[in-house]
Amino acid sequence: MNLIAKPSKENLKTYAPIGLFLVSLSILDVFINAFFNFNLMAFLPSQLSYFLPLILGFIGFYLIRIEFSGVRFLDILNKNINSNNFNALLTLFTIFIIIKSIPPMLDWFILEANFLGNSKDDCTGDGACWVFIKVWFNRFMYGLYPDAEQWRINTAFLILFAIVGVSFFVSEKLKKYFVLFLVFVFPFLGIKLISGGSFGLEYVESAAWGGLSLTFIISAFAILFCFPIGVILALGRRSSLPAIRYISIGFIELWRGVPLITVLFMSAVMFPMFLPDGTFIDKLIRVLIAITLFEAAYMAEVVRGGLQALPKGQYEAAKSLGMGYWRMNALIILPQALKLVIPGIANTLLALVKDTPLIFVVGLMELAGMIGLAKTNPKWLGMAMEGYVFAGLVFWVICYAMSRYSQNLEKN
Amino acid sequence: MGKIIELKKVNKWFDKFQVLKDIDLEVAPQEKIVICGPSGSGKSTLIRCINRLEEHQQGNIVVDGTELAENTKNIEKIRAEVGMVFQQFNLFPHLSILDNCTLAPIWVKKLPKKEAEEVAMKNLTRVQIDDQALKFPGQLSGGQQQRAAIARALCMEPKIMLFDEPTSALDPEMIKEVLDVMVDLAKGGMTMIVVTHEMGFAKEVADYMIFMDEGKIVERAKTKEFFENPKSDRTKLFLSQIL
Numbered sequence: 001m002n003l004i005a006k007p008s009k010e011n012l013k014t015y016a017p018i019g020l021f022l023v024s025l026s027i028l029d030v031f032i033n034a035f036f037n038f039n040l041m042a043f044l045p046s047q048l049s050y051f052l053p054l055i056l057g058f059i060g061f062y063l064i065r066i067e068f069s070g071v072r073f074l075d076i077l078n079k080n081i082n083s084n085n086f087n088a089l090l091t092l093f094t095i096f097i098i099i100k101s102i103p104p105m106l107d108w109f110i111l112e113a114n115f116l117g118n119s120k121d122d123c124t125g126d127g128a129c130w131v132f133i134k135v136w137f138n139r140f141m142y143g144l145y146p147d148a149e150q151w152r153i154n155t156a157f158l159i160l161f162a163i164v165g166v167s168f169f170v171s172e173k174l175k176k177y178f179v180l181f182l183v184f185v186f187p188f189l190g191i192k193l194i195s196g197g198s199f200g201l202e203y204v205e206s207a208a209w210g211g212l213s214l215t216f217i218i219s220a221f222a223i224l225f226c227f228p229i230g231v232i233l234a235l236g237r238r239s240s241l242p243a244i245r246y247i248s249i250g251f252i253e254l255w256r257g258v259p260l261i262t263v264l265f266m267s268a269v270m271f272p273m274f275l276p277d278g279t280f281i282d283k284l285i286r287v288l289i290a291i292t293l294f295e296a297a298y299m300a301e302v303v304r305g306g307l308q309a310l311p312k313g314q315y316e317a318a319k320s321l322g323m324g325y326w327r328m329n330a331l332i333i334l335p336q337a338l339k340l341v342i343p344g345i346a347n348t349l350l351a352l353v354k355d356t357p358l359i360f361v362v363g364l365m366e367l368a369g370m371i372g373l374a375k376t377n378p379k380w381l382g383m384a385m386e387g388y389v390f391a392g393l394v395f396w397v398i399c400y401a402m403s404r405y406s407q408n409l410e411k412n
Numbered sequence: 413m414g415k416i417i418e419l420k421k422v423n424k425w426f427d428k429f430q431v432l433k434d435i436d437l438e439v440a441p442q443e444k445i446v447i448c449g450p451s452g453s454g455k456s457t458l459i460r461c462i463n464r465l466e467e468h469q470q471g472n473i474v475v476d477g478t479e480l481a482e483n484t485k486n487i488e489k490i491r492a493e494v495g496m497v498f499q500q501f502n503l504f505p506h507l508s509i510l511d512n513c514t515l516a517p518i519w520v521k522k523l524p525k526k527e528a529e530e531v532a533m534k535n536l537t538r539v540q541i542d543d544q545a546l547k548f549p550g551q552l553s554g555g556q557q558q559r560a561a562i563a564r565a566l567c568m569e570p571k572i573m574l575f576d577e578p579t580s581a582l583d584p585e586m587i588k589e590v591l592d593v594m595v596d597l598a599k600g601g602m603t604m605i606v607v608t609h610e611m612g613f614a615k616e617v618a619d620y621m622i623f624m625d626e627g628k629i630v631e632r633a634k635t636k637e638f639f640e641n642p643k644s645d646r647t648k649l650f651l652s653q654i655l
Binding site: 311313314316317318319320321322323324327331332335336339 | 463465484488489491492493494495496498500501502503504505506515516519520561564565568
């Protein structure tokens with residue numbers, strides 16, 4: 001029973017073109033159907049026409065599955081997406097789903113979307129109403145910060161970017177001072193500039209801060225402080241002094257065991273009750289401390305993983321050269337351990353950035369919080385989708401940039 | 413002659429298991445001592461006690477006039493004077509060979525960087541890997557790594573060098589290059605305590621041989637006598653197996 005010969009090198013010349021034609025035909029059919037709403041195979045009975053692309057593609061893929069065909073293109077194709085019948089089916093499904101989902105996405109994002117206008121009434125199309133983002137953009141970036149004072153936030157961030165940018169081009173020796181300035185001086189200078197209250201700058205209370213700039217401020221401060229605290233906790237947890245070890249373990253396990261939302265709530269609502277009358281700590285600062293300590297506990301465990309991965313010989317070699325505890329850790333152990341756990345550190349810091357929206361529970365509104373506020377505005381009801389797609393996009397860009405940076409660090 | 417290392421009735425336990433039993437040992441400056449014995453006999457533990465990588469529980473250890481006790485500052489001072497070479501080299505993989513050698517002199521002995529580098533290059537030349545100074549440990553062969561580790565210890569200009577089975581992790585053809593360096597060091601007058609199974613090396617450089625078994629020093633004798641006329645049966649048995 002060999003009416004149809006098995007595809008092989010001998011019949012390559014006839015089978016390959018027919019197979020490729022069938023596969024192309026099936027993809028073309030789905031494509032035209034998806035983009036132009038026209039059914040090439042409409043003359044066939046409806047059920048057959050529905051499954052026809054799949055059947056045609058499947059037969060086509062079967063015909064071109066020729067081992068060692070000698071044609072490079074075919075070999076690569078067969079090896080990667082057409083190694084057996086099941087994989088051929090998966091390939092077809094994937095291609096069809098991608099093609100089918102492009103037109104509605106395009107429609108919603110661009111073709112049917114509205115970009116012009118100033119109010120919800122200008123959004124007449126079926127797609128997204130980007131007018132919403134446009135009108136509220138300023139609030140999404142700066143929160144309730146007074147318009148006239150927004151130059152202060154801009155200046156702070158511009159200085160930051162300028163310093164970071166310039167530091168790439170200066171010598172190693174100067175770079176050290178740049179880093180020291182960025183870590184120890186700039187954060188406080190920047191905060192002073194934004195909060196004001198002196199140097200003739202109008203005071204802006206932290207409750208008015210918000211939007212993306214608040215996301216950045218909180219993330220930057222939390223990252224800056226949680227890292228050294230985490231390292232110290234990790235060292236403490238491995239200390240040979242029982243008191244330090246148990247305090248570290250207790251601290252880490254306490255903060256890791258509580259949800260962030262609870263921590264934030266307590267920091268904002270319960271904590272002030274324990275303070276003596278008349279003392280007041282700004283809500284934003286309390287929240288910052290809470291997030292920092294929370295993430296430091298996670299950071300500590302990541303760093304501990306790196307410390308434990310180092311061979312004992314490294315500790316012994318350092319000790320045998322007369323190094324004390326701090327020199328050993330600073331010069332030998334931490335540089336190696338931290339490099340080992342860069343992926344874990346990046347993971348924790350990404351989680352930190354994405355945890356910032358939770359500060360809405362205490363009434364602070366960063367980007368996602370501002371969107372939540374805007375979408376409940378009576379004039380802009382029903383804009384949740386646009387808002388959260390926008391927030392998702394912004395967070396993705398930030399986190400992807402961080403992720404790429406960490407991969408870069410890992411390589412060097 | 414004064415003694416540079418003195419151990420008196422040193423006892424040590426790992427939990428309930430006693431690894432060192434009433435060890436008495438005296439080493440004069442410039443003496444070379446080779447310790448041998450079956451595995452698990454406590455010889456590595458013994459030399460690791462001398463720079464307190466292991467703590468002893470009973471007895472006294474005095475190194476260069478300083479008693480090893482709880483005081484950490486004393487211990488760091490002693491460690492800076494006692495160089496140690498490990499079976500697994502234990503170079504710092506994130507630093508170049510030169511940085512491996514200069515790190516401790518700069519940070520512990522507070523030498524200026526330039527001076528530390530001169531000392532390092534001198535010692536790297538001495539172990540004949542000065543041409544590898546800017547490479548990283550992972551790029552070197554086992555024999556080169558072990559010689560680099562010896563140079564790193566020498567850069568602290570120690571009074572005593574401890575060797576903990578320095579050739580056990582090496583390919584046979586690399587053992588000689590490391591032993592040559594150690595012989596050269598011995599001829600230069602360094603005080604050395606070496607745990608090794610290389611009996612050829614022992615015959616060449618050792619003043620004294622020490623044979624350990626089950627945590628005790630079974631025999632201590634001049635090298636020639638040790639090999640030609642061992643007293644205890646346990647030593648005879650060991651030598652008959654190893655030679």
